[in-house]
Amino acid sequence: MRVGVLGGGQLGRMLALAGHRLGFTFRFLDPSSDAPARRVGELVVGDWSDAGAIERFVSGLDLVTYEFENVPASAAHRIADETPVFPPVAALETAQDRLCEKALFNSLGIPTAPYAPVSSLAELEAAVDGVGAPGILKTRRAGYDGKGQARLGTARDTGAAWAALTQGASSAELIYERFVDFEREVSVVGVRSADGATAMYPLTRNVHAAGILRASFAPDGDGALERRAHAATRAVMERLRYVGVMAIELFVVRDASGASTLVANEIAPRVHNSGHWTIEGAVTSQFENHLRAIAGLPLGETSMVLPGAHAAMLNLIGATGPLAGTLAIPGAHAHLYGKQEREGRKVGHVTFVGTDPRVLEDRVRASAELCGQRLV
Numbered sequence: 001m002r003v004g005v006l007g008g009g010q011l012g013r014m015l016a017l018a019g020h021r022l023g024f025t026f027r028f029l030d031p032s033s034d035a036p037a038r039r040v041g042e043l044v045v046g047d048w049s050d051a052g053a054i055e056r057f058v059s060g061l062d063l064v065t066y067e068f069e070n071v072p073a074s075a076a077h078r079i080a081d082e083t084p085v086f087p088p089v090a091a092l093e094t095a096q097d098r099l100c101e102k103a104l105f106n107s108l109g110i111p112t113a114p115y116a117p118v119s120s121l122a123e124l125e126a127a128v129d130g131v132g133a134p135g136i137l138k139t140r141r142a143g144y145d146g147k148g149q150a151r152l153g154t155a156r157d158t159g160a161a162w163a164a165l166t167q168g169a170s171s172a173e174l175i176y177e178r179f180v181d182f183e184r185e186v187s188v189v190g191v192r193s194a195d196g197a198t199a200m201y202p203l204t205r206n207v208h209a210a211g212i213l214r215a216s217f218a219p220d221g222d223g224a225l226e227r228r229a230h231a232a233t234r235a236v237m238e239r240l241r242y243v244g245v246m247a248i249e250l251f252v253v254r255d256a257s258g259a260s261t262l263v264a265n266e267i268a269p270r271v272h273n274s275g276h277w278t279i280e281g282a283v284t285s286q287f288e289n290h291l292r293a294i295a296g297l298p299l300g301e302t303s304m305v306l307p308g309a310h311a312a313m314l315n316l317i318g319a320t321g322p323l324a325g326t327l328a329i330p331g332a333h334a335h336l337y338g339k340q341e342r343e344g345r346k347v348g349h350v351t352f353v354g355t356d357p358r359v360l361e362d363r364v365r366a367s368a369e370l371c372g373q374r375l376v
């Protein structure tokens with residue numbers, strides 16, 4: 001199986017590392033000659049609009065997938081004319097636009113934060129009036145790791161938030177959403193095959209700081225909540241006729257009676273950072289399952305690696321820290337992506353698997369301290 005991957009980041013690198021065991025070979029398309037996947041497959045360097053590079057990339061491949069969700073849909077369509085592309089390009093297009101994502105969730109009866117589309121400062125003022133404050137103004141497209149977002153405490157902040165996201169332009173494609181007063185954040189990583197079979201990983205609790213995922217813990221432990229989150233993910237996958245791994249990020253909100261409700265935030269049409277723990281913590285990793293799904297192979301089991309097992313993952317952001325020190329922490333599995341260290345950049349992660357979630361939290365805290373990583 002010769003697999004092409006649009007994007008050559010760490011997600012592509014981990015896809016290839018999983019795929020090599022199945023005998024698959026990989027080719028990546030990325031604008032950067034320094035892309036982390038260059039060590040694990042052939043790298044075609046080119047811009048998303050470079051027809052020549054796309055031609056060289058696609059030649060001789062059996063199928064194409066992506067690890068980067070902001071690949072222009074036009075490039076994906078051009079490739080899909082020649083070679084099967086999974087997940088379907090229509091799913092990619094929905095997940096590229098926060099407005100389409102929220103409309104999709106709502107059409108399936110999955111609650112989201114109240115929101116309104118915004119394309120001018122006057123519309124932002126009306127949106128804050130209608131939706132309420134505090135809230136977050138976000139670019140509809142291309143945001144990641146909290147980039148392309150401005151928080152509004154009150155209606156007085158509209159001018160500053162508009163200026164922060166538009167650099168003074170008079171119109172832009174934005175969305176304003178009400179701030180969700182969540183108790184915790186969770187995500188579902190799920191996989192669907194072309195024949196409609198699905199498998200869901202245990203619900204994962206995620207810790208973010210400054211808009212970036214810092215740590216993940218699985219399983220979250222609330223069985224009833226997990227069933228609802230899995231059902232929502234299945235519904236989204238069915239609607240999109242999805243093939244491959246998808247992640248849905250959700251907020252858990254506790255209402256006045258103490259009951260937990262789920263509020264959907266966004267879809268990632270690809271393998272997801274909150275599923276990195278599955279490499280060591282689940283029977284089949286998200287990376288292998290994505291490849292199985294797109295190659296038409298049977299899906300692998302998504303349960304924890306052993307009954308009663310727990311997993312915890314710490315992101316290494318900005319700098320990897322001392323590898324020898326990390327590896328001296330009992331049970332540490334370090335994954336370094338081979339990227340230049342830069343502030344705010346994901347350069348690696350560390351996973352722990354065990355039976356006592358408190359021990360795993362302690363180990364995550366110890367490695368965070370060692371590597372200078374913030375957890376709140």
Ligand SMILES: Nc1ncnc2c1ncn2[C@@H]1O[C@H](COP(=O)(O)OP(=O)(O)O)[C@@H](O)[C@H]1O
Binds near residue numbers: 113212
């Ligand atoms: N409406 C909201 N209410 C509360 N927190 C939010 C809201 N939207 C985003 N956040 C916080 O910011 C983080 C990043 O925002 P998100 O919409 O997931 O964008 P990104 O594409 O950057 O991941 C979320 O995981 C959450 O911690």
Ligand SMILES: [Mg+2]
Binds near residue numbers: 249266
């Ligand atoms: Mg997110």
